Amino acid sequence: MTTLLDVRNVSKRFTMGGLFGRKTVDAVVDASFSLSAENPEIFTIIGESGSGKTTLARMILGLEDPSEGEILFRGEKVDRHAGRAERLKFMSHVQPVFQNPFEAFNPLKQIERYLESTARRFLDTSDKAVIDRAMDEALQKVGLSLKEVRGRFPHEMSGGQLQRCAIARALIPNPPLLIADEPVSMVDASLRMSIVNLLKSLRDDLKVSVIYITHDLATAYYISNRLIIMQRGRIVEMGDARTVLDSPEHAYSRLLKASVLSTDDAGDGKLMTDPAMVELAGSMVGQDGELVQRPDGRKVRVYA
Numbered sequence: 053m054t055t056l057l058d059v060r061n062v063s064k065r066f067t068m069g070g071l072f073g074r075k076t077v078d079a080v081v082d083a084s085f086s087l088s089a090e091n092p093e094i095f096t097i098i099g100e101s102g103s104g105k106t107t108l109a110r111m112i113l114g115l116e117d118p119s120e121g122e123i124l125f126r127g128e129k130v131d132r133h134a135g136r137a138e139r140l141k142f143m144s145h146v147q148p149v150f151q152n153p154f155e156a157f158n159p160l161k162q163i164e165r166y167l168e169s170t171a172r173r174f175l176d177t178s179d180k181a182v183i184d185r186a187m188d189e190a191l192q193k194v195g196l197s198l199k200e201v202r203g204r205f206p207h208e209m210s211g212g213q214l215q216r217c218a219i220a221r222a223l224i225p226n227p228p229l230l231i232a233d234e235p236v237s238m239v240d241a242s243l244r245m246s247i248v249n250l251l252k253s254l255r256d257d258l259k260v261s262v263i264y265i266t267h268d269l270a271t272a273y274y275i276s277n278r279l280i281i282m283q284r285g286r287i288v289e290m291g292d293a294r295t296v297l298d299s300p301e302h303a304y305s306r307l308l309k310a311s312v313l314s315t316d317d318a319g320d321g322k323l324m325t326d327p328a329m330v331e332l333a334g335s336m337v338g339q340d341g342e343l344v345q346r347p348d349g350r351k352v353r354v355y356a
């Protein structure tokens with residue numbers, strides 16, 4: 053197997069405050085996983101708010117240095133301090149898609165200006181015909197066209213369409229890997245599935261791997277090949293998405309699943325979870341334990 057991305061024992065500790073009252077947060081603790089270059093997949097990172105998903109993504113994108121461990125992309129260390137040319141080359145391979153498409157675009161700028169500057173930068177050309185072709189090709193990949201987008205401002209599009217434009221922008225350099233951080237959470241519920249299906253078709257038709265970050269178990273179940281579940285910085289379970297979500301083993305994974313299911317029953321919209329389950333999952337926070345491989349290939353964190 054040729055490895056596309058190799059995350060090796062990566063941790064991130066943030067230190068805040070001055071000399072007195074110094075506080076540290078272990079945002080990510082000893083995370084390891086790898087993606088194959090030959091088998092594009094949707095690899096999902098699931099966890100509640102503050103579990104370390106975005107920090108892990110930012111380290112993969114080279115926007116944040118790990119405190120420990122290293123991240124290799126096609127065998128080369130991801131380095132935030134690399135020179136401009138090297139950084140540009142890396143970014144042409146690994147592209148982000150952010151949560152809020154309305155924040156990603158300046159409301160006063162036509163959408164095509166963004167696509168244009170990305171094309172100019174990555175294709176290293178100012179030939180208008182080449183740039184137009186690259187923009188149109190990328191837009192076609194997300195079900196739009198340059199003709200539809202030309203001259204339009206962000207507010208003239210729906211959140212779903214704008215997120216498509218953001219994905220098109222990310223596709224301009226033909227990256228083998230997209231990092232999509234909660235790409236549907238700000239999109240209207242009725243349009244969410246079309247974006248989720250788009251990610252699926254990028255994998256199946258264009259062979260793009262996607263790291264999909266979410267706290268939504270339903271879409272994770274629907275599109276992921278593999279997933280990791282994170283609790284306060286630690287991976288507590290990792291494996292085939294359906295195996296893990298059909299029968300989660302770690303107490304926290306079970307709690308996540310129960311929380312989702314119980315919203316259907318609760319009627320008043322409150323999460324109804326077993327207090328004993330909440331206590332058990334909570335008691336594991338901050339404990340190291342060990343990720344142990346099970347016969348079915350999944351890894352589950354166990355505690356002494």
Ligand SMILES: Nc1ncnc2c1ncn2[C@@H]1O[C@H](COP(=O)(O)OP(=O)(O)OP(=O)(O)O)[C@@H](O)[C@H]1O
Binds near residue numbers: 066079100103
């Ligand atoms: N720059 C920073 N400085 C200090 N602490 C940080 C910083 N970035 C993240 N953290 C802390 O690290 C922990 C993990 O945050 P992170 O944003 O990675 O979680 P998340 O799972 O992505 O959450 P969300 O779903 O809310 O985006 C949190 O406790 C957060 O407060």
